[in-house]
Amino acid sequence: TNVGDQDRFKINDNGSVSVGPDAVDEINLYPSNNDLLPSGNRGTVDIGAGNNSTADIERQILEGLNDTDLSHFTNNEVKATNSNPLSLNGDTGISAGFKDELKHIIGQSRCIPIFREIPVGNGNNCTYEIIKFVGVKVVDVKLVGNPKGVWVQPFTYVDDTVVPDTTGAPITEDTIFTTPVLIE
Template identity: 50%
Template sequence: MRRMIPGSPRNASRARSRRSGNIVVLTALLITFLFALVAFAVDLGYVSRTKTQLQSAVDGSALAAAIELGDGLGFGPKLTPSTAAAFGRTAATYVADKNPNGDQNSTTIQTATDMQFGQYDWNAASGTWEKRWDATPYNLVKVTVRRDGAGSKGSGPLPLLFAPVIGYKYSNLNETAYAALRVGVGIQLKPGSGLTADVLPIALDLGSWNNLMAGIGSDIYAFNTTTKAISSGSDGVKEIDLYPYGVNSLPPGNRGTVDLGDPNNSTADLKRQILHGLNETDLSYFGGKLTTDNGPLYINGDTGISAGIKADLEAIKGQPRLIPLFTAVSGPGNNATYTIVKFVPIRILYVQLTGSNKRVIVQPCPFVSHAVIPGNAPIAVDSYFTPPRLVK
């Protein structure tokens, strides 16, 4: 028998062969590991990008749906909750369809199951915001978009690119967004925006407004929520006359115009504010905002309503405006001081400031504006609202 001699060429050759075989195995394992790592990284990025696309789609869809809820809020002729929700579903679907995600050119919403409507309301007792689903009128919408099930085309699980090689074919994804119109507690403009706030410089006493909310008043004009037309007849919503009766004796509670800006407001200022709203300069006299959240405002005014603003009031008939409510007025004529405690939304239906039967007939209405300051206040029948914002 031939004995192998340590260190011989044959032994060295065999050792090299074994090492080469080990390297091949290790290389194959390393390549597999690296491929899996690259596949994981690529698919992780793909999944992350798809999640971002889905979140963008659902945020836009929720905001679009919430916009449609504005005409169903507040008091007065408005959309029914079911109509507002139907418009909201249509708007959400339209926006989602314009947003791609993953391997799909559009995003699908299962509106029957993945959209909910309700109220986003402040609970003063607990000091928290509450979501109350199916409570009306709606100011809150929840939307979910999915890539996690066997729903309609476009909502199935996201097919992965490389991970199937290592046994992972799909990723299940879903994203949710909430959008709400918040209750307002005042008016403020973004500095330098050049925008205005639709506040009418005519004050009404709180007692008369509360009577109106209780159903006391006339109903001889109708507002069409579709055509925005005003006609004679009933629309089921009571009206009130802003014109200040008893102007000669000037009793407490007498109505009139208020200086929502320079205390020396002229008729030209009133006409501008009626037609175009308050600007930044007007609000600067009140520290940049009008709010009764921290107590009453004491504002200069002029009892009575001049025929000089008749044409301007006529020009804004049917348009939503806020008006201030007061609890007291002191001083005669243009030296009057009004104690303003609240702002409420109205629209003008009829104006007559000449002759013996002077009237400025208004009714409550929905009001949504970029200038509204959101606050911690519960929804009331005469609330006004911010445009929709994403909420948690």
């Protein structure tokens, strides 16, 4: 990936995205030729069924995970920490087959997985050790022609289905939060 190499887009107060700097660098999630990752990878991961289905990924991009996706995980929860990573199979590349879905979410917050080291295996046989999820906002998508890219900026992701950490550990740099609730 190309980290912190550009600031071409800005997120406006109304959530829309326009061309111009905003002092927040974009990250291109599209694989580059200088990646140290195994061939046929650096695209998406299978969350839920491991069938490498473009239809599943399209739905997850637009709507998030559903009950069937979550049923593949303990207590129907997707959890990942440095001390207890989540193993997910890689999918081969980023398909132009779901470029329309990615373009549809420009300006919207999503969470993406972060892995800790170069995975072993190629294509759909590659396993990523996910250590956390971070919030991003998609600012541009170009999967046809060159240069290709899915550019995102770090951004806060808030969802009422996020399960909060109740261990009392301090929040230091997370970007994913659940909606606040009143407690007595």
